[in-house]
Amino acid sequence: MKALHNIWYVAAMSTEVDASALFHRKILDTSVLIYRKQDGTPVAMHDRCPHRFAPLHLGKRVGDEVSCLYHALRFDCSGRCTHNPHGAGATPPNARVRVFPLLERHGFIWIWMGEAPADPTKLPDFGPLDDGHPNAFAATYMHMKANYELIVDNVMDLSHIDHVHGEIITTRGQLSPLTPRLTETPTTITSRSEWTQQPPLMIFSPFMADPQASARHYFEITWTAPANIQLSVGAVQDDSKNLDLVDCIGQYDLHTCTPETADTTHYFFATRRNHLVDDGEFNKAKIQAMHTAFETEDGPVIEAVHAEMGTDDFFGLHPVLICNDAGPIKVRRLLRKMIDAEAQTPAANLRVRAVGSH
Amino acid sequence: MKALHNIWYVAAMSTEVDASALFHRKILDTSVLIYRKQDGTPVAMHDRCPHRFAPLHLGKRVGDEVSCLYHALRFDCSGRCTHNPHGAGATPPNARVRVFPLLERHGFIWIWMGEAPADPTKLPDFGPLDDGHPNAFAATYMHMKANYELIVDNVMDLSHIDHVHGEIITTRGQLSPLTPRLTETPTTITSRSEWTQQPPLMIFSPFMADPQASARHYFEITWTAPANIQLSVGAVQDDSKNLDLVDCIGQYDLHTCTPETADTTHYFFATRRNHLVDDGEFNKAKIQAMHTAFETEDGPVIEAVHAEMGTDDFFGLHPVLICNDAGPIKVRRLLRKMIDAEAQTPAANLRVRAVGSH
């Protein structure tokens, strides 16, 4: 699969891995076990006993260690074998399970699948998710039968929303004619659109002074590698105000994709809004609406595109590009450049060969 | 897939594509969209938007045009992009969908999938389907998990009918001992058998002077490329009469196969009988009986053969051939010759490479 490895991916929502779970998920074609130590710290390792290759998630917890179901070899959080009930009980020194570095931030457990040393500074700051009332934050997960780059394309270019989605987030045709303003750094690509519509986006209008009057709106979308997209969106009716989340009724979202295989993706979504922040029922309804929109509108289109393409070689199919593709195409090109650079790093290659667990 | 391309295949029964449908079907490994213009004329194009590869059948009709669901690019019946709601609205000149020529005849919509110019004279005349009372005509469709040539084999050699089928079309062992008379032209292979049986074929006996008496019968089966088989069958008790559909109680059938993939086939069937021509209920019962016979008798055998072969290289498995194979083997050899000739046509190859949509 063409993907970055020396980078952080979401492995799970924090809420997916409870205190006693032996949670497992395939990430970048590799089976991963995740569980929490008794102090709550999450641990990830290859979900494969090095002895007879039984998935470790079938086993059981023994304190902070995990015991394989098949022959009861036991491994600690560093992947070292600490117990062997067979024969004289010697633990083979080469019986090591590969451990994956984790970070737990912003409601997610992030994993580093690459061979290079994990670099916490490579995880972007998604701090806006953290600050505020707990009932203004929500996260969710969807499994998609599509290559992850098709989902990034979908979020990086929102010009589809008037065509794919229903009334709830229609811009009444205002968005498509706009050419988003793109800004780049060596590691980010940002796309910003501003427009005026009447009435405002229905997700915001109930919280505005005049729900039927015109309002200025903006989207600001920032990609960071490998597949994180921060999305700020808001609306304001007072012309003296700024188009940002300080002045607008709006929300900050994180969309992030973790490849399972070349053909399937773990799609995670988190959101924090700046209005009606303490309303738990509204919070549940919002995340449910996001689920419904994605699963009945974007999701089927993206999966149909994936099936129709029959390959992950997007450029090889010679797409006809239009102005709204500028953002996602810049993302695809920068990501490809980073993947190619990683593949040419000799140290990483050597470690991959030595460990041999890919 | 080994198949002719510069030839007519049935894409759909006329009744499958109604006035508002965005009908789609995979043909020769290519996804095809079919719909009718407001004047009723059918249109076929690649079911893939050239922008982001969304299947166009997910979109919507706008007059005689089709609008892609994903980003609302709109295409006319020539495959030209006529509307782009994004940016300044320029329609990219290279945003063209490949269009496939169609002919609507004999109750079917026929498609030309090849790169060479469509040649209407290459569609054989199946006129006997057209003339007569509407209640004497019926057509149907079955999806088969088998290579199309195995279905052609089945219809070209009817010596199986006493073994595979039940009482309704038994020849009481008369057919197998006959060696069919084969005649050939550069583009057709015809197999004819004549025999006498008592009582007559049960599908005809109720319409004969003496349903229990002996009758002369005939089959005449004509293959034309790629996978069309015309089948006339009849019975007559008056010795002064001819063995044809003028003199016999009988019917004219068209069996025709369209490869979906190398392993699956769209099998179409149409029939016109020369007796009880105005009886709509009888007509329905006849087509239902054909369905039942094929789906419970021929179909399972053909699909089992396909699965057992595990390849479409029939001759590579070294079949042991017997006299009744002469017809289908001639068909396989002529078809292979035509496929090889087409593959060596430089012009076609060049166009395939240029368009790149196979």
Place this chain on the structure above:
Amino acid sequence: MKALHNIWYVAAMSTEVDASALFHRKILDTSVLIYRKQDGTPVAMHDRCPHRFAPLHLGKRVGDEVSCLYHALRFDCSGRCTHNPHGAGATPPNARVRVFPLLERHGFIWIWMGEAPADPTKLPDFGPLDDGHPNAFAATYMHMKANYELIVDNVMDLSHIDHVHGEIITTRGQLSPLTPRLTETPTTITSRSEWTQQPPLMIFSPFMADPQASARHYFEITWTAPANIQLSVGAVQDDSKNLDLVDCIGQYDLHTCTPETADTTHYFFATRRNHLVDDGEFNKAKIQAMHTAFETEDGPVIEAVHAEMGTDDFFGLHPVLICNDAGPIKVRRLLRKMIDAEAQTPAANLRVRAVGSH
């Protein structure tokens, strides 16, 4: 698939092939038809008509012969075509179905899939299954989604039983610390373990003098090619007695695997016990318990290992081996040596090429 061919595999339990059956099963990637002659002798042949490749099991019995459903070619037990209803009725001399030698012994029908002449002396003697009351014998079959060598591993090394299984066959931790005693011959590998536990194995304790007292136990496990494992297990409380089936409460089992494909296996099991030998209800309960144990305990682990490995190249994944692996590893190495030797036998290769039915 890496497997021996010139050797005996179980094709079916004797009870699976009744007097009128046209039984079929895929063995070593080849479809096989099995039926019984009127005298009860089983016959096996390629389940593929050499004419049009229809599976013969779809056909019908005609005395000791089988008639193909599709065109009624008929074949005798030697695979020779004896009847052709087509044309003048000549039976093509090359219309031969490959016949596979069979032996029916020990409740199973054994098949020889290789090209070399079948050698009955290569079937080991599993005589202990035969002698005794019929209600003390049982046999069963399970289909496994795993390579057959993983099942052999599982039975050759029983150190997993305290970890995978429940109370019914727990050794209370006595077995794992033991290093089995291995003995080898050029064609067998035997692993023997002896231990004392209190209370005895629950499958035997009800039949012992003091069901709660300590007892000496033993396992003796003998592999023969390709995938036969004889297992004797017993317990005794009188210290003057021997650890064998003469003196112990115990049972003799045969586990044997027949590859269907590289990824799926026919797993057969037979057992004879030396206690409560006339109790038919107990016999049924025993075989049901074995089914339950394997299907809910060993089976899921083995299939999970197979899926996690994603290959049948066990050594290529660099397993970390421990003392209890000595037996199964010797089996894997000896089997691989035998497979390599077979592959280098020129005669066998020549016959494979000549017959061409692999």
